Amino acid sequence: NAGVTQTPKFQVLKTGQSMTLQCAQDMNHEYMSWYRQDPGMGLRLIHYSVGAGITDQGEVPNGYNVSRSTTEDFPLRLLSAAPSQTSVYFCASSTTRGNTIYFGEGSWLTVV
Amino acid sequence: QKEVEQDPGPLSVPEGAIVSLNCTYSNSAFQYFMWYRQYSRKGPELLMYTYSSGNKEDGRFTAQVDKSSKYISLFIRDSQPSDSATYLCAMSGDNYGQNFVFGPGTRLSVLP
Numbered sequence: 001n002a003g004v005t006q007t008p009k010f011q012v013l014k015t016g017q018s019m020t021l022q023c024a025q026d027m028n029h030e031y032m033s034w035y036r037q038d039p040g041m042g043l044r045l046i047h048y049s050v051g052a053g054i055t056d057q058g059e060v061p062n063g064y065n066v067s068r069s070t071t072e073d074f075p076l077r078l079l080s081a082a083p084s085q086t087s088v089y090f091c092a093s094s095t096t097r098g099n100t101i102y103f104g105e106g107s108w109l110t111v112v
Numbered sequence: 113q114k115e116v117e118q119d120p121g122p123l124s125v126p127e128g129a130i131v132s133l134n135c136t137y138s139n140s141a142f143q144y145f146m147w148y149r150q151y152s153r154k155g156p157e158l159l160m161y162t163y164s165s166g167n168k169e170d171g172r173f174t175a176q177v178d179k180s181s182k183y184i185s186l187f188i189r190d191s192q193p194s195d196s197a198t199y200l201c202a203m204s205g206d207n208y209g210q211n212f213v214f215g216p217g218t219r220l221s222v223l224p
Contacts, residue, residue, distance in 0.1 A: 004155075031209045040120060042200070042216040043156070048209065058210065090155050094209045099144060101202075101209050103155030 002026050006091050006104035013081040013111045021076040021107050023091030030096045032074040036060065036087040037106075043090065049074055050096060081111045115139055118201055118215035127224050131188040135201035135215045138182065142203040142213075145177050147186045150198045150217065159199075160186065191222045 007022045025032065033048035035058075045058030049068040063085060065077040074093075078085060091104040118135045125131055133147075143164050148156035160175040162168045162184075168175045174187040184203070188195055201215040 033209060035214075040216050042116070042118075043214040045210060045212075050210075056210070092155075092209070096209075097207050099146065099161045099207060100158045101212065103157070105155050106153070 004091055004093055004102050004104035006089075006107050008107060009105065010108045011110070013078070013109065015081060015083060015111060017081050019078050019081065021078075021089055021091070021109075023074045023076065023104060024072050025074075025091075025093040025102070026072065027093060027102065028071060029093035029102075030071070032068065032091065032093045033058070033101075034064070034066065034074070034076045035090045035092060036085075037090060038087050046076065046089075078109075083111045085109065086111045116201065116203060116213050116215040119218055120216055122219040122221055124221045124223060125191055127191060127193060127222055129191050129222070131186075131191050131195070131220060131222075133186040133188075133199050133201075133218050133220070135184050135203075136182055137184075137203060137213075139203075139205065139213075140179075140182065141205035143179075144204045144207045145175070145184050146202040146212075147173075147175055148200040148202060148214075150200060152197075156200055193222050193224050196221045 034046040035043040047066040049055045089107045094101045145162045147160040149159045150156040165179045172189045176185040198217040200217040204212045
């Protein structure tokens, strides 16, 4: 019963490096999204997708890129890491219009 | 003013106490209200879901919505140490995942 799986759990990057956070879900959900969680800020939506081949920007998209080639996978790319991107990142999925958003376990990213 | 406000705590209570967690919001279009529980180093998980105004009870948990005051509450009866977590409120006007707005969370500690 995997649900939403994120990798890696922890990552340290140097400023300017790029990396990809992986996300996969096995619930056949149309909707997938990426959030970042910072102290006192709550969960902020970075990018989302309502189906394979369809992506859109959320509240804080700058510096991030996404693609959705399959229903199951929704990777998040950091193009050129900056210290301001130090955060906890959560991938999530749900049915298109569903009250339950299922979250992954989180990825802790530090940019030095 | 943030769209959703929530006292960050931390809130410490003795085991067995009744806990009241609250959120206020400014957008009168919100009609779907949720409470998520987030344990340390884990992703949020849905605890309660309420549509429009009124109360909903599930075991020791009661969710209450007062749309006229733009105020929602989560009550925990007979609190247990296992309830120690951060509680996030979330709300939406249309139940589409990309339009969910999350509060910053209240950290609760239930002391044995």
